[in-house]
Amino acid sequence: MEFTSLVDTSLDLSFRPLPVLDKVAKQEVQSNFTGLSRDTMLVKDEAGDLLEELNRVSSENKKLTEMLTVVCENYNALRNQLMEYMNNQQNNGVVDDSAGSRKRKAENISNPNNNNKNNNLDIVCGRSSESSSSDEESSCKKPREEHIKTKVSVVSMKTEASDTSLIVKDGYQWRKYGQKVTRDNPSPRAYFRCSFAPGCPVKKKVQRSIDDQSIVVATYEGEHNHPINPSKPEAAAGTTTTTTTTTSSGSRLNVRTIVGTTASVPCSTTLNPSGPTITLDLTEPKTVAKGDIMKTSSSISPTGGNRHRTTERDHYSKPEFQQFLIEQMASSLTKDPSFKAALAAAISGKILQHNNQTSRW
DNA sequence: CGAATTTGACCCGCGC
DNA sequence: GCGCGGGTCAAATTCG
Numbered sequence: 410m411e412f413t414s415l416v417d418t419s420l421d422l423s424f425r426p427l428p429v430l431d432k433v434a435k436q437e438v439q440s441n442f443t444g445l446s447r448d449t450m451l452v453k454d455e456a457g458d459l460l461e462e463l464n465r466v467s468s469e470n471k472k473l474t475e476m477l478t479v480v481c482e483n484y485n486a487l488r489n490q491l492m493e494y495m496n497n498q499q500n501n502g503v504v505d506d507s508a509g510s511r512k513r514k515a516e517n518i519s520n521p522n523n524n525n526k527n528n529n530l531d532i533v534c535g536r537s538s539e540s541s542s543s544d545e546e547s548s549c550k551k552p553r554e555e556h557i558k559t560k561v562s563v564v565s566m567k568t569e570a571s572d573t574s575l576i577v578k579d580g581y582q583w584r585k586y587g588q589k590v591t592r593d594n595p596s597p598r599a600y601f602r603c604s605f606a607p608g609c610p611v612k613k614k615v616q617r618s619i620d621d622q623s624i625v626v627a628t629y630e631g632e633h634n635h636p637i638n639p640s641k642p643e644a645a646a647g648t649t650t651t652t653t654t655t656t657s658s659g660s661r662l663n664v665r666t667i668v669g670t671t672a673s674v675p676c677s678t679t680l681n682p683s684g685p686t687i688t689l690d691l692t693e694p695k696t697v698a699k700g701d702i703m704k705t706s707s708s709i710s711p712t713g714g715n716r717h718r719t720t721e722r723d724h725y726s727k728p729e730f731q732q733f734l735i736e737q738m739a740s741s742l743t744k745d746p747s748f749k750a751a752l753a754a755a756i757s758g759k760i761l762q763h764n765n766q767t768s769r770w
Numbered sequence: 771c772g773a774a775t776t777t778g779a780c781c782c783g784c785g786c
Numbered sequence: 787g788c789g790c791g792g793g794t795c796a797a798a799t800t801c802g
Contacts, residue, residue, distance in 0.1 A: 585775060587794060600793070604774090614793090 565618065565626045575599040575615040577627045583613065594619045606635035 566577065575597070584604035590597050596617035603609040611631040618624035 584773095586796095588776070589792065589794095592791065598792090612793095 562629045563626060564629065565624050567623055568625050575617070575625065577613070577615055577625060579627070581605055581611075581633065591616070596622065603633060606633070609634050 564577075564579075581603055582605035583601035585599055585601050587600035588597050589600070594616060596619070598614055598616040601613045601615065603611040603613075611629065611633050613630065614628040616626055616628075618626050
């Protein structure tokens with residue numbers, strides 16, 4: 410679409426400016442030292458300048474973060490449109506499994522109301538208009554909290570068929586609260602709640618695909634009210650992934666998954682319950698061997714399956730991955746106000762420490 | 771010993 | 787109204 414024209418995507422979020430700034434500050438402090446020792450007012454001026462610079466960099470950082478957010482939103486809107494288009498094309502001939510339609514129908518009914526209660530998410534995901542037009546009466550029928558969820562997104566990923574665990578590493582911390590064998594699929598369906606934040610309403614259902622046991626389908630409901638768990642950089646298994654949601658048209662939910670497409674870096678972009686989420690796979694090759702990225706790599710690599718490890722390493726060493734990693738780190742860090750505060754405290758502390766040391770001379 | 775998982779029972783909505 | 791089936795609860799069990 411036109412989002413590239415809306416925002417300059419050539420963001421440079423690397424941390425290069427900081428060391429430069431630091432160096433400049435040091436040089437200035439050092440060069441002024443002889444003078445400063447006689448005139449402490451200059452020290453204060455320098456400190457003031459540095460604080461001013463710090464503020465300027467902070468505000469710049471904030472702007473960049475906002476721009477990045479806009480870019481992500483636009484990207485996901487575009488991506489959604491593409492997915493819808495692809496689904497429309499594929500739905501012409503193929504029909505999903507027909508069993509279990511009742512529940513899905515129920516979800517269809519409940520979701521328009523939910524969309525109405527929480528429009529912002531849909532705006533982010535670019536599907537606000539199509540789902541909010543239906544009547545609202547049916548919401549009264551579903552007083553239960555679970556039906557207040559806004560978004561339902563489906564993520565599928567390829568794992569080894571022998572891996573019977575229904576664990577989907579998506580960076581969040583989940584607590585399993587139930588498991589059920591459903592009628593339409595002999596594989597058990599596991600129910601998880603987000604346990605990272607106490608009040609987080611997000612739930613997910615994980616079940617192996619009836620068509621291909623090596624494919625795990627995770628259905629996310631709701632949105633996270635907290636950032637992704639920074640202490641657990643678990644990656645999405647992200648082979649990849651398509652996301653569709655319920656529609657208001659009354660037709661049953663038709664979830665389609667596409668496996669095997671991925672970016673050139675080990676990451677996936679998904680419409681997680683928290684909104685658009687780009688998830689990096691930072692797992693060790695050992696972990697990856699459980700499933701996903703390796704297979705993805707082999708599927709797109711002309712060299713075939715025996716070069717998994719090399720391919721994996723190649724991914725990590727690619728400049729675009731490095732750049733992507735930097736951007737992701739910068740993005741997640743700059744979104745955290747406590748990080749900014751800590752950064753400011755660290756820099757000012759360093760300056761003060763430096764001044765103390767030099768003043769003792 | 772506390773946290774996480776398992777699993778049978780129960781609840782509730784939907785279709786007949 | 788009844789039965790079916792998905793979703794949730796909570797006691798028991800396992801794990802670290």
